[in-house]
Amino acid sequence: MVPASLRRLLALALLLPLAGCVAPTGPIEVTRFHVADVAPLGHGPIAVVPAPGMDPASADLQTFAAAVTRELQRAGYATPPGQAGAQIAAQVAAQVAEVRLERRTWQPERARSPVSVGLGGSAGTHGSGLGMGVGIDLSGPPPRMTETLLGLVIRDSASRAILWEGRALFTVRADSPLATSPLGAAQLASALLGGFPGRSGETVLVRPAP
Numbered sequence: 570m571v572p573a574s575l576r577r578l579l580a581l582a583l584l585l586p587l588a589g590c591v592a593p594t595g596p597i598e599v600t601r602f603h604v605a606d607v608a609p610l611g612h613g614p615i616a617v618v619p620a621p622g623m624d625p626a627s628a629d630l631q632t633f634a635a636a637v638t639r640e641l642q643r644a645g646y647a648t649p650p651g652q653a654g655a656q657i658a659a660q661v662a663a664q665v666a667e668v669r670l671e672r673r674t675w676q677p678e679r680a681r682s683p684v685s686v687g688l689g690g691s692a693g694t695h696g697s698g699l700g701m702g703v704g705i706d707l708s709g710p711p712p713r714m715t716e717t718l719l720g721l722v723i724r725d726s727a728s729r730a731i732l733w734e735g736r737a738l739f740t741v742r743a744d745s746p747l748a749t750s751p752l753g754a755a756q757l758a759s760a761l762l763g764g765f766p767g768r769s770g771e772t773v774l775v776r777p778a779p
Contacts, residue, residue, distance in 0.1 A: 636758035669720035
């Protein structure tokens with residue numbers, strides 16, 4: 570018969586992987602830079618385009634670009650809807666927003682051995698004893714993690730000078746919806762462009778919305 574204490578330990582080990590499958594493991598790290606008094610930010614038409622080296626046909630990139638577009642609209646920019654509108658904006662907009670998306674997944678290493686051995690002693694009026702205890706970590710290997718970086722550069726269309734640049738980075742479990750879904754894109758874009766243009770040169774930690 571399995572002792573009650575061991576049954577509770579096994580139940581806890583089964584529940585732990587489920588508890589964190591949808592929640593981010595940490596806040597979103599946001600860093601922003603901009604040039605003051607060079608060009609107005611947050612006004613007029615802007616074209617949202619893939620950054621150099623990005624695949625325009627990537628579904629993931631398009632999802633993040635759409636999230637960036639919505640946040641730029643909230644910041645005060647005008648962004649024509651649809652692909653045709655974006656092409657027109659790229660020709661006439663005073664500013665261009667280049668979207669970059671980077672993602673990597675890795676398997677963390679276990680910090681300690683899953684098996685531990687310890688010695689325990691006891692003493693009393695009727696004698697003493699020495700026992701050995703073996704502890705087994707039943708939580709399994711650490712979960713795979715996914716790191717996602719959203720980068721954005723806003724340039725002057727004519728001179729190609731950088732007016733604003735920022736990045737947002739967070740890490741979640743690879744099986745979390747935030748790792749690949751539009752939910753993750755919305756969280757990163759909101760953190761990156763919240764309070765636009767932000768304080769230049771400052772890195773802040775933004776808690777994702779529940």
